[in-house]
Amino acid sequence: MTGFDALDLLAEIEGVGRDRRRGGYTRHVFDDAERELRDWFVERAQRLELEVTTDRNGNLWAWWGEPGPDAFVTGSHLDSVPGGGAHDGPLGVVSALAAVEQLKAAGFVPSRPLAVVVFAEEEGSRFGLACLGSRLLAGAVAPDRLQQLTDAAGQRFVDVARDASLDAPGYDAESLARIGVYVELHVEQGKGLIDLDAPVAVGSSILEHGRWRIDVHGQGNHAGTTDIADRRDPMLPAAAAVLAARRAAARRTGSRATIGRLEPVPGGTNVIASRVSAWMDVRADSEADTRDIVAEVQAAVAEAAAAEGCEASVIEESYSGEVRFDPQLRDRIATTLGGIPALPTGAGHDAGVLAAHVPTAMLFVRNPSGISHAPEEGADDDAVRAGVDALARTIEDLA
The missing domain is CATH 3.40.630.10 (Zn peptidases)
Known part of the structure; x- marks a missing residue:
């Protein structure tokens, strides 16, 4: 041995x-x-x-x-x-x-x-x-x-x-x-x-932590022929989620919120996406902080989706309390x-x-x-x- x-x-x-x-x-x-x-x-x-x-x-x-x-x-x-x-x-x-x-x-x-x-x-x-x-x-x-x-x-x-x-x-x-x-x-x-x-x-x-999936549905279209005013681009609400997650976590001591994965469909360089999915990881010292971060991000996504003419949902995939x-x-x-x-x-x-x-x-x-x-x-x-x-x-x- x-x-x-x-x-x-x-x-x-x-x-x-x-x-x-x-x-x-x-x-x-x-x-x-x-x-x-x-x-x-x-x-x-x-x-x-x-x-x-x-x-x-x-x-x-x-x-x-x-x-x-x-x-x-x-x-x-x-x-x-x-x-x-x-x-x-x-x-x-x-x-x-x-x-x-x-x-x-x-x-x-x-x-x-x-x-x-x-x-x-x-x-x-x-x-x-x-x-x-x-x-x-x-x-x-x-x-x-x-x-x-x-x-x-x-x-x-x-x-x-x-x-x-x-x-x-x-x-x-x-x-x-x-x-x-x-x-x-x-x-x-x-x-x-x-x-x-x-x-x-x-x-x-171990800190409280969970994972949430954010789905935003818009209208796929041509990147070169679609006027900005005519777009329903789901990438914008997804981007709003990324920024909101950072802001929400930064306001709460010991909290972390991360969107490390984005999947646009169909994913072409010259294509306005028809759908974007994003996954958010949130960790905090308390369930209240965790839930508040998620709610803040959810509100930001909903506001951005409404402004862009998109539909959005935020779904909890897993959650674990403090250990x-x-x-x-x-x-x-x-x-x-x-x-x-x-x-x-x-x-x-x-x-x-x-x-x-x-x-x-x-x-x-x-x-x-x-x-x-x-x-x-x-x-x-x-x-x-x-x-x-x-x-x-x-x-x-x-x-």
């Missing part, structure tokens, strides 16, 4: 899913790159003599010992946003494998079942619902919503899942009941650890690791979904740039090794 240093493991997968157009990586659930990473994880876990299973929702479980109740579970995800960095998700997976190898080499034997998990579709970049694998596991996706999930090519999730030999995706009470505690290691998606000059922190909370991780678990981990700091995050995680059901904690590893969801994302080597050591010590204490 050699070659399980976390940095070596990251190097093994650095060529998988490279995005030549965007930079970084594009790895979406059940695409070729993500399937290759799944196969890689299975092979690596089996070399550690872990038994790998796939649940009904496409989540991978690598068990140290017999699967059973009250298990210590750790892991993360292998999918990415379009053009994402190398560490968001995979760092938690490779660190879990490296920690298991480190403990096995030291002769440690867990006193409770232990599993390394890879959750499917954490980013929501293919089917539009973040943390899909963990939400399905926890019964947090309504059956009718599941039937409606489609990718950009119009493929339904339920059909893609069937092709991947998944048995009836949905609430998985058996798998959920096995989790006694879940600890997720993740690269920090911000500058908190830079400011604290610390390599590792324990998570304290506060188990305080006793958080404090125990912090103490075990020598009093490491606690940090909140504005990023969503599978740990945030599971926190409503089981004691859950997170470990964050320093990111020297503070940049995430972009090719410049990273984690310095010393911090990566410190993260593996922190996770191994946490397993020793809790498992």
